[in-house]
Amino acid sequence: MTENTGAALDLEALRSFVTVAQQGSLAAAAELRHRTVSALSMQIKRLEQRLDARLLIRGPRGVSPSPAGEALLQEARELLRQHDGLVARLTGQGLSGRVRFGMPEGYAPHLVEQVLPDFLASHPNVLLEAVTAPSGELARRLERGELSLAVALDRPHQLTNGETLWQTSPVWAASREFRVADEAPLPLALHPLDCPFRSLGVEALESQGRDWYAVFTSTSIHAVEKAVEVGLAVSILDRQRLTPRMRVLDEAEGLPHLGTSDACLYFSRRIAAASWPAVEALAGLLRQRLSGAGPWAANSREARPLALG
Structure with a gap:
């Protein structure tokens, strides 16, 4: 059997392509x-020539993957993960570096x-630092370089190049005994200003x-x-967080329709080169566990699923 080496891809070029796609900037x-x-x-040009496809599209705010690039991105991440894992196992040299990860409190457990x-x-050689904060605060910490990556909702900040993991299902939540008064101001239980669900409501x-x-x-x-359960106020919660003591209020009771928000994975633009493989390794595990339906799907054995705070 003849070996087919003509279509071999340069792993370092693939690594560069993945980094450009995640950073949204050639310079970064x-x-x-x-x-x-x-x-x-x-490197990117040679990769495009090898695959006979345009992989990146330049825009006013940087570069983003083309449809062909999106397809390659998923495969390249898995290939590099397997390659790096193989090298680490054979050489006994695992990943190291520092990973600072941010997440909203609601699904931290x-x-x-x-x-x-x-x-x-x-x-085990990676230094992991995990913090919780509302999505808006996580975005500011990413921009200041205080975090390596974060899972956050796509509002109320202006971060770009986020990878969508799942779409949330916000609803108006009230206690089962709560009744909406037509003319009276609506009493709300809210998170601080940085909370995306507060913004939606x-x-x-x-x-x-x-x-x-x-x-x-x-x-x-x-x-x-708890404020919702005891009838103190109405709030905006992910549908998955509703307890038996709560019910959903809808347009039939005079409340407006709520939009949706995507839970996304965001990378800092200030990740030290030595820590990048470890950051990507954590990102890969988050994609694996959270893509599609969020943490409640991955944790379906629990009596009560978790949601974004």
Whole structure:
């Protein structure tokens, strides 16, 4: 049998392509890869010639993968993961570096219990630092370079190049005994201003011209849920977080339709080159566990699923 080596791909070119796609910028990727922008461009060009496809599209805010590039991106990540794992096993040299990971409080229990321990078990030499904060605060920390990557909703910030993991299902939640008064301002239990669900709810009410006031404000998802359960106020929760003591309020009761929000994986543009493989390894595990339906699907054995806070 004749070996077919004509279509062999350059692994370093694939690594550069993945970094450019994630960073959305040739300059940022070049810094991470310790290469010049021209050298990185040549790698991408040779990869495009080898595959006879355009992989990147230039736009006013940087570069993004073409349809062919999106297809390659998924395969390239898996190929590089397997390659790096093989090298680590054979040489005894695992990943190292520092990974600073941000997540909203609402699904931190799932990540802390199942995802993060698995990551550290596979990469014991990695220094992992995990923090919780609302999505808006996570976005600011990413921009300041205080985090390596984060899972956050796609609002109320202006971050770009996020990878969608799943779509949330926000609903108006109230206790089973709560009744909406037609003319009275709506009492709300809310997270702080950085919370995306707060933004969705307030925007919907203001577009309807409906008055509201904050009865209860807390950074704790559990405290907000308790305020709803006891009938103190209405809140905006992911449908998956509703308890037996709650019910959904809808347009039939005079409340406006709520939009949706995507839970996305975001990378910092200031990741040290030595830490990049470890950051990508954690990102790969998050994609594996959360893509499609979020943490509640991955943790379906629990009596009560988790949602985004």
